[in-house]
Amino acid sequence: MAHGGLLVLLVAITRSGSLSGAVVQLTDFDRAQDYLQQFGYLKETTDPQDPQHLQEVTEALRMFQKVNDLQPSGELDDATLEVMSLPRCGLQDNFLNTHLKFRLTGRWRKKHLTYRLHNYTPDMSRAQVKLSIQQAFNMWSDVSDLTFREVDHGLQEDIRISFHDSHTSCPFPFDGPGGVLAHAEAPESGRIHLDEDELWTEGTRRGSNLRIVAAHEIGHALGLGHSQFRSALMAPVYVGYRGNFKLHSDDVNGIQALYGKRTTGSPSWSPTTPADVSPAEGSNHSPADPCTARLDAIMLGPWKRTFAFSGNDMWTITDLGHNPPTKINQLWKELPGNLNAAVHSPRTNKTYFFKGNQVWRYSGSVLDYGYPKKVQRIPANIDAALYLENNKKLVFIKGSNFWQWDELRYNILAHFSRPLARLFSGVPSSPDAAFTWTNGMVYFFRGDDYWRVNKRLTVDRGYPLSKRERWMRC
Template identity: 55%
Template sequence: MLLLPLLGALSLSVYATQSDPSSEEETLRYLQQFGYLQKPLESDSEDFSPEEVQEALRVFQLASQLPGTGVLDDITLEKMRQPRCGLEDPFNQKTLRYLLLGRWRKKNLTYRIYNSTPDMTSAAVRTAIQSAFKYWSDVTPLAFRETINGRADIRISFHQRGISCSRPFDGPGKVLAHADIPEEGAVHFDEDELWTEGSYLGVNLRIIAAHELGHALGLGHSRYSTSLMAPVYTGYKPNFRLHDDDVKGIQALYGKNIQTEEEEKIVTTHVPTSSPEPTPNSPIPNPCNDSLDAIILGPYGKTFAFKGDYMWTVTDFGISPLTRIQALWKGLPGNLDAAVHSQRTKRTYFFKGEKVWRYRDFKLEYGYPKLLTRVLQNIDAALYWEGNQKIFLFKGEGYWQWDEYGWSNLSPNPKKISSLFTGIPPHLDAALTWKNGKVYFFKGDKYWRVNKQLRVERGYPLSKAERWMQCRHFD
């Protein structure tokens, strides 16, 4: 391999030039193993040129949402060491969306679980696998049936390192599982991992199984880091759903599940989805460019974002069409200062100027709006904090805590935000506690997430437009 000449030719960072050769060898192995470095069939050379390695490294970085420098650094190595799927990534082919690797010629498929893992009961393993199949059957006409005898279409098993697997696993971490493309049907899990369900510990079997079944059904890896078919495992998510890229990819192979779509229309009739009509006095906001007036995890567990006279819902698939606020919350004005939904009382509070509106679901409660008498008017943001079941109100550099069921000291002089939340800027646009229990703060196009110690987590702030509104486009 062209290893040492490569380092000089690429003008790598101080870290890279001083790193031990094992890190450089590890990088080259990774780029080859996962398809970033591939020799043309007509080439007799076993070496890669410095330019080839730099380009492969750059493509990996871009696919991993890292700066595409082509330079080996700490962050790039850390990304390469994250647990992931054993199949290759197609990003060196400049794939912009889902990649299709094949398809089954039938829509009724059988599967068989040949062995289990001692980390979970057999019943828990079966339930996790069934749930993994359901992600795909919910959005396609595919049907899956378990069999306990004979050869099935999709064959599921657990393997220890170097035992009875044509592509041996590498021990804990690193490669978690791999699968064959249609119509071969093998799906293998690394038994050296700690397989779990309903826990942030170990590796979630349901999510990894759904990913590998995506391969077994014909999907390649996705460049969207929040997609199920992204190559890197990002951890347990209690409310996990397929990404729009996953859905479009599998439906390109097998079509849509018409029955599920009709049921979804019925479930979502609570939230109007008709496009708003523009008016001269109320410009339609652009969720990708405009800041937020407010954002809540509101009724029916939906995430509602507000700007001007309009609102929209934020989902794992992106955002819904914009609609007028008053189409959902009758009597509520636009250009809100803040909003918060209490998980404790199931009431939603909206703030504007010196007034507060309170709704139960989408119905304004008797006696509202009321005047704000104990806090300053024109607050910036509000959130419900699960930690103490109180509502936090923010204005400028300060905040108040309010207990809906008890007396609260809401003096004209709020406490400093910096005295409680480390790293959060003043003069916020919006805030909320989301489904994962994490607290998020928004200002402009940036958002911050805090940990249990109420400090901003490493890597933040990030782009609201890219991560929440999913406005990022690959060129």
């Protein structure tokens, strides 16, 4: 039922105008007019009774209704009021015409950007927050020539993300639960603020989905304005959680207009999407517990992410601990579980997985042609594999022996075996897993113990330590 044309003053309007003479409650009028002014549909006026202003209100309502898939009647009906009551972004829409196209507000002068989380919401664990933010950035890097890297405190970042509530000093204060969820500044400011008065969640329809809202604000921080397509990520009104959320073509066209299409070899996958594996979404899979699971393999893999494997599951590890596990074949589709070893070569950007007497080789998440293949001249069921930086070779370990392989010299996985103690001093035989990490150190794992090997290839003093405590942060 329509509430009429916003007239509490019963101003006479000519037949050519679309505002009716019906009476609307003052609270509805004030709320709608304030909304239209706040979000860029309507200019402020000193004389709200001016017929010209009332006509401008009608046109503003029509624009708001059009971009929200409502009947553009120019009347303040129940459906319009309902959309105005939905949570949304705090930035203005500034839709100057009805041409449905992305709007640009700025541009970074580089394509490799860093970001930092200034603080965290107590609604989610730190690992969950970091994962949601990482996935939000991945939405944009998956379709553009942008890359994003999280940096630690003390390092300069391009984009800074923080949570604060309505009591915190801010140029655009929040309004408590509901209403405005977040806001961001155009390039090259890089500031993104999320309302701590909201309930931030992932994998559920309760509260506000951190991944989707953060991705919207990242779009602003990258130079995108609001979209006039309601189903677009950059639409101003938040429409709720969707587990299979994807960017609208308007989002993709906008970001590619700024930074170009994604080039071959860029990351195209976001690890461990909770929406895909959450039991709430109907999965009967009981994932491994990173705190107690025995490792089958670990590697510093493609896209410089640390992957751990156990049974049919994998998870990523960050400085703050482990992310939620997911099935291995959600990323590497043809790959079985219960692996013997995994290793990624930064020299060739290939990833190798071993099980029994077979090897699978991937480029990113795509299985290379002709694989899996039978391994040759190394035994089946190896214990571990790693990339050795000092000679740029792959090392395969079984029991107390090792084999080395130069990818660029040999076409088969083959070399002579030697005692493990001749390569590494102080490491255990038959390790569960081993890999070289970002700091150039080599790590060996067996049970809950791990050993750190320095660049002289000897174990550092004080090891072994607890994998559960130091790596998984349990």
